[in-house]
Amino acid sequence: MRRRALWIGVPVLVALLTMAGLMKWRGLPYLGVERSIVSATPTVGPFAGVAPLDLTHRGDKICNDQITYSPDTQVVHLPTTPTGRPGNVRFEASAPGYRVTRTVKAWPDGQELVVNLPTPKKPVIGTLCVTLLQPHRHITFVGTYESRTFARPQATINGRPVDAEWTTTFYQAKPERFSDRLPAMLHHISALSWPGAWLLWVLLAIVVAGVPLGVVAALWLALRADAAAPPPA
Amino acid sequence: MLPRTAPRLRSPLPGARAHARRAWGATRTAPRPLLILLALTAVLGVAWCFATAPLNGPDESAHVSYIQHLAETGHVPHADTGTASNSGEVENALFILGLHPMEFWPYAKANWTKADLDRYHALTRDPALRKNGDGPNAVARNPPLYYLLEAVWYRVAPSHDLLHRLVWLRLFNVPLALLTVLFTWLAAALAFRATWLRTVVTGVAAIHPQLGFMTGVVNPDALLTTLYAAGIWLGLVTIREGLTPARAAWLMGIGAGAAATQGRGIPLIPAVMLALALAWWRFRPDRRRTLRIAVAAAVPLLVIAVITYLVTSSTDTGGGAYGGEVTRHGGAAFSWRQFGSYVWQFYFKQLSFMAPSINHVYGYRQLYIERFFGVFGSLEIMFSTVVYDLIQVVAAVGLALLFGAICGRWRTHLAARWPELAFLAAVTVITIFELHLAAYRNMLDNPVDPLLVGRYLLPLLPVFGLAVGVAVHGLGRRLGPVVAASVLGGGAMLSLGSLAITLVRYWG
Numbered sequence: 001m002r003r004r005a006l007w008i009g010v011p012v013l014v015a016l017l018t019m020a021g022l023m024k025w026r027g028l029p030y031l032g033v034e035r036s037i038v039s040a041t042p043t044v045g046p047f048a049g050v051a052p053l054d055l056t057h058r059g060d061k062i063c064n065d066q067i068t069y070s071p072d073t074q075v076v077h078l079p080t081t082p083t084g085r086p087g088n089v090r091f092e093a094s095a096p097g098y099r100v101t102r103t104v105k106a107w108p109d110g111q112e113l114v115v116n117l118p119t120p121k122k123p124v125i126g127t128l129c130v131t132l133l134q135p136h137r138h139i140t141f142v143g144t145y146e147s148r149t150f151a152r153p154q155a156t157i158n159g160r161p162v163d164a165e166w167t168t169t170f171y172q173a174k175p176e177r178f179s180d181r182l183p184a185m186l187h188h189i190s191a192l193s194w195p196g197a198w199l200l201w202v203l204l205a206i207v208v209a210g211v212p213l214g215v216v217a218a219l220w221l222a223l224r225a226d227a228a229a230p231p232p233a
Numbered sequence: 234m235l236p237r238t239a240p241r242l243r244s245p246l247p248g249a250r251a252h253a254r255r256a257w258g259a260t261r262t263a264p265r266p267l268l269i270l271l272a273l274t275a276v277l278g279v280a281w282c283f284a285t286a287p288l289n290g291p292d293e294s295a296h297v298s299y300i301q302h303l304a305e306t307g308h309v310p311h312a313d314t315g316t317a318s319n320s321g322e323v324e325n326a327l328f329i330l331g332l333h334p335m336e337f338w339p340y341a342k343a344n345w346t347k348a349d350l351d352r353y354h355a356l357t358r359d360p361a362l363r364k365n366g367d368g369p370n371a372v373a374r375n376p377p378l379y380y381l382l383e384a385v386w387y388r389v390a391p392s393h394d395l396l397h398r399l400v401w402l403r404l405f406n407v408p409l410a411l412l413t414v415l416f417t418w419l420a421a422a423l424a425f426r427a428t429w430l431r432t433v434v435t436g437v438a439a440i441h442p443q444l445g446f447m448t449g450v451v452n453p454d455a456l457l458t459t460l461y462a463a464g465i466w467l468g469l470v471t472i473r474e475g476l477t478p479a480r481a482a483w484l485m486g487i488g489a490g491a492a493a494t495q496g497r498g499i500p501l502i503p504a505v506m507l508a509l510a511l512a513w514w515r516f517r518p519d520r521r522r523t524l525r526i527a528v529a530a531a532v533p534l535l536v537i538a539v540i541t542y543l544v545t546s547s548t549d550t551g552g553g554a555y556g557g558e559v560t561r562h563g564g565a566a567f568s569w570r571q572f573g574s575y576v577w578q579f580y581f582k583q584l585s586f587m588a589p590s591i592n593h594v595y596g597y598r599q600l601y602i603e604r605f606f607g608v609f610g611s612l613e614i615m616f617s618t619v620v621y622d623l624i625q626v627v628a629a630v631g632l633a634l635l636f637g638a639i640c641g642r643w644r645t646h647l648a649a650r651w652p653e654l655a656f657l658a659a660v661t662v663i664t665i666f667e668l669h670l671a672a673y674r675n676m677l678d679n680p681v682d683p684l685l686v687g688r689y690l691l692p693l694l695p696v697f698g699l700a701v702g703v704a705v706h707g708l709g710r711r712l713g714p715v716v717a718a719s720v721l722g723g724g725a726m727l728s729l730g731s732l733a734i735t736l737v738r739y740w741g
Contacts, residue, residue: 011715015722037741041331044338070346123346148337152328152344169340178737185740189283191345192330194397200283207280211729214273215436215721218266222432223714225264229428 012216034175039072042128043151043165046144050081051164053141053157055089055132062141063129064153064166069095070123072184073170075116078130079142082110087137091115095126103133116173128168142167266432267418270439274414274448275407277440277728281449282403284732286343286739287396288323288332289610290450291688295372296380297399297451298323304384305364309377309545315368322362322395329353339613339738357395377544378493378537379453399451406455410448414439416462417695423469423653424699430706433717434698440724442731446609447688453495454688460491461692464501465660468508472652476512478522478529484509486533493541497671497689500663502534507659511652565677572673579669591676595683598625604687607731612686614738616730627723631704638707661696 042064053062076093080086086109093100098120107113113130132139143155143164155166183197186204190197260268288294298319302310305320319327327333330353331344383402390401414435421434438444447454464487471480488505491498509530518526571591577583578590580597602625607616639647647654668689675684690697701720705713 011718012722012725015719016726018723018726038340038342040344041334041338041341042344044334044341047337068344068346068349070348123348125348125352149334150328151331151334178733178741181737181741185736188343188345188740191347191350192287192343192396193283193400194392195283203276203280203283206276207732208729210276211273211440211725212722214269215440215725216718218269218273218432218436219429219714219718219721221269222264222266222428225266225428 012212012219016212034177036175037072037172037181038169039074039172040068040070040170041151042067042153042168042170043155044144044149044169045079045142045167047146047148049144051143051145052081053143053155053162053164053166055130055139055141055157058132058135058137061129061131061158062166063127063156064168065127065156066125066153067093067095067128067168068123068125069093069098069117069120071119071121072172073117074119074173075114075171076128077169077171078113078115079167080110080113081140081142083138083140084109085136085138086110087132087134087139089113089139090131090133092129092131093117093126094129095120095124098124098126264418264428264431266428267415267435270418270432270435271411271414274410274439274444277445277732278407278410278448279404280732281445281735282400282407283449284735284739285446285449285610286332286335287330287399288327289335289739290447290452291611291686292372293451294319294323294327294333294336295370296453297402298366299370299372299375299380300383300387300402300451301363302366302368302370303377303380304387306367308367309380310366310370310373311368312373313369315370317366318369318371320363320366321359322357323366325353325357325362326395329356335739336611337613343739354394360393363395375453375495376493376498376541378490378541379456379495381544382456383451402451403449406448406451409455409459410444413444413459413462413694416459416466417698420462420466420469420695420699421702423466423473425702425706427706429714429717430702433705433721434695434702436698436721437701437724438694438698440721440728441691441694442607442609442728443605443687443691444694445728446731446735447691452688454691457491457495457498458691458694460487460494460498461501461660462695463487464491464505465657465695468505468656468660469653471508471512472515472656475516476509476518476526478525480512481509481526481530482533485530486537489534489537491692493537497664497667497692500667501660501692504656504660504663508656511656515652567674567677572670575673575676576669591673591680592683595685599683600685600687601690602628605690606687606727608687609731609735610738614731614735616734620727620730624727627720631701634704634707635700638703641707657696657699661693664693665690 054060055062076091086107088103088105091100091102091104091113100117102115104113104115130139130141143162143166145164149165151165153166153168155162155164182204186197186200189200195203288297290296295318299310301320301323302308317324329344330349331342335341335343383405386405387398387402390398392398392401417438418431418435421431425431425434444458447458464484467480467484467487471484484505485502488498488502491501509526513523513526571588574583574587575590575592578587578593578596579600583589583593598621603615603621604612606624607620608614668685672683672685675682701717705717705720707713708716
């Protein structure tokens with residue numbers, strides 16, 4: 001029986017290690033490597049066509065309301081399309097107890113406007129605005145009319161609501177690995193359901209240890225039962 | 234004088250106590266491998282309930298809205314009319330918490346901070362916001378059985394918060410998955426004497442990543458899978474042990490239940506009718522008994538048909554419970570020649586006399602390898618290509634082994650059991666034929682959308698498990714368990730890997 005157990009345990013172990021290696025290096029794109037962490041997506045980008053959101057005069061101002069600033073919203077990315085005449089802009093993030101103003105000069109035409117942000121101590125909801133500072137310049141931000149992308153923020157240009165969603169994405173400043181992200185991931189799950197994060201840790205431990213061990217145990221017990229059973233008549 | 238011992242208090246629920254004692258006794262005597270596999274199913278099912286972001290399963294917001302409207306108002310939502318597809322509560326969750334764009338954008342994240350949740354709760358206090366999702370609902374033409382059961386569960390859930398209730402609605406699927414695995418074991422017990430083979434058959438079902446994923450989202454496919462597993466097991470029992478009125482009633486009840494759960498359950502009815510016919514042919518009951526059996530079979534079919542009609546006739550689903558993927562029909566004319574060509578080219582290369590397929594980019598690999606084993610969320614969560622390559626190689630070797638095992642053991646083991654094999658083949662062929670037919674009809678309207686995804690194959694999970702069992706059985710008593718261990722080990726890793734990529738996609 002012990003020999004049979006070896007015959008079961010070894011293939012399971014080999015299969016597990018092979019799959020684990022495959023998963024880590026080839027199968028799961030994020031498991032073994034550091035990656036940029038998207039921390040919030042108030043409004044996502046378009047699928048098919050870009051809806052241009054233009055700032056064409058000095059003082060033109062585009063805003064998104066209902067933006068959540070949190071300790072994770074460390075860098076904001078605002079995609080633009082090429083215009084040939086990008087100008088300097090003022091970036092403003094404001095919420096109760098939180099205010100950031102940055103002037104951004106000469107970023108590459110048509111590339112993302114990237115702004116590093118100090119973060120609030122606790123999450124707050126506020127507004128994000130960009131103002132064109134120079135005359136005879138032209139900036140086109142990326143927007144979308146697609147219903148699949150509809151989200152909470154309302155975009156305005158010079159105070160007037162626009163139908164399009166203005167694509168806004170927040171990142172964390174440093175890339176992280178899957179293992180680094182686990183506590184945050186379980187915390188996020190806990191926020192949108194009822195078990196506490198500690199209970200999810202317990203569940204995770206049971207799954208990670210229990211599934212491989214359970215498979216081995218089930219097969220081993222089955223073979224033991226077959227060995228103990230009387231031979232068929 | 235006082236009695237020496239106090240009289241024993243009678244249990245207020247003697248029946249329940251006896252039932253509990255019997256259940257405990259059954260559990261103690263149940264095969265240990267089965268108990269372990271059931272435990273694995275439960276653990277994976279519960280984990281999946283939390284892994285997929287709220288309302289981000291396939292069409293989950295529509296399914297939840299159906300259940301909520303039924304539970305809150307007693308009415309099925311409209312299919313084509315109404316004032317709101319989702320209730321105010323579901324709509325707030327989708328937009329205030331950012332769950333709506335997540336369905337389509339792989340990098341999108343939910344708004345999960347305390348500030349977002351406070352805003353959501355502040356805007357969602359009014360109970361009236363739970364009752365205004367009267368339609369149009371994209372799944373309102375689905376038959377009502379799963380939604381009726383979930384609506385009862387919705388009412389008894391301990392929290393009124395939608396996010397909490399959603400977890401409870403998902404957890405409802407865990408017992409269904411346990412039943413699926415139990416019926417798979419019972420079917421395996423009819424096919425194999427050896428416990429290790431039963432364990433392999435049941436194990437590939439228990440740790441199948443797609444079963445776990447569908448257990449963790451609100452979707453009638455969970456109940457459909459269970460009913461199919463029950464139908465397959467009872468069909469085998471009936472063919473093997475004989476036709477009785479009770480078995481006929483249960484079989485037709487299960488078939489009708491599947492049809493009342495999802496349009497894709499309709500093929501189970503002809504399949505179980507074939508099982509009844511084979512059992513009748515095998516055991517030849519007399520005319521009087523045949524009549525009793527026929528009546529017993531007809532009653533549940535009629536009862537479920539009437540209930541389905543009554544529940545759905547109050548809405549604009551046209552009194553019919555089937556729509557969308559089952560009866561959708563595009564503008565172009567149906568052509569059997571084109572359909573045949575499409576099915577051929579789904580599996581094989583185009584022959585010289587064939588026109589190009591209506592959809593030539595979606596075939597065997599996409600359905601049976603990629604989507605059956607490993608595409609999750611709203612079809613955007615996938616492994617890397619190399620994983621599917623490996624699965625495809627293993628599947629090809631498995632099919633060759635299965636063919637070899639059937640050929641090698643036909644005379645000695647299988648020929649005498651041809652009615653059971655015919656039933657299993659019929660379930661498989663009828664189900665897949667219906668899937669292709671529905672897909673083809675849909676593609677007449679929209680050739681880009683094949684409307685054929687891996688979870689549609691989950692009802693055939695017991696057949697898949699039995700096929701794996703036959704294949705490894707053919708390898709003999711020395712090599713068979715080793716290969717079986719490798720298959721289950723690989724499956725376990727696939728299951729854990731799918732959970733990991735889902736966690737990263739939604740929560741990382």
